[in-house]
Amino acid sequence: MRYRRTKTAMTLLAGLCAGGFLCAPASADELYELGEYLAGDCTACHQLEGRAPGIPPITGWPVESFVMVMTAYKEGERDHALMQNVASRLGDEDMQALAVYFGKQGQQE
Ligand code: HEC
Known part of the structure; x- marks a missing residue:
């Protein structure tokens, strides 16, 4: 199900690109929108406000740190089966988009 939604987002972006609007790099606004869209799969666990029991908050991070941590999970450098999965x-642009989106939510405690 998640796969299908990501695919829709990518198809959308590809369509825009074909239209000559956003052949990468995507603007901050475009990344934010993609991030907001993809974040639906994260916020069930990671709350946008406050702290869920056992789940670290991921809002208000600098984009580079966020992408670094996600890449570490993806490449298995950081160990956590669920987050690795x-x-x-996520592709590079998905991670960027999520970083931009979550970076703008709330403030880190
Ligand atoms: C089923 C619950 C669940 C979902 C869904 C989930 N996460 Fe997580 N996430 C966790 C848990 C639990 C940890 C703590 C893992 C650890 O200890 O390394 C974590 C850790 C993280 C961290 C590192 C936090 C830190 O303080 O080091 C980031 C960044 C993160 N998740 C981003 C995401 C993003 C982005 C998504 C959506 C694409 C997502 N997560 C989806 C449960 C979830």
């Missing part, structure tokens, strides 16, 4: 399905 989540990260393995």
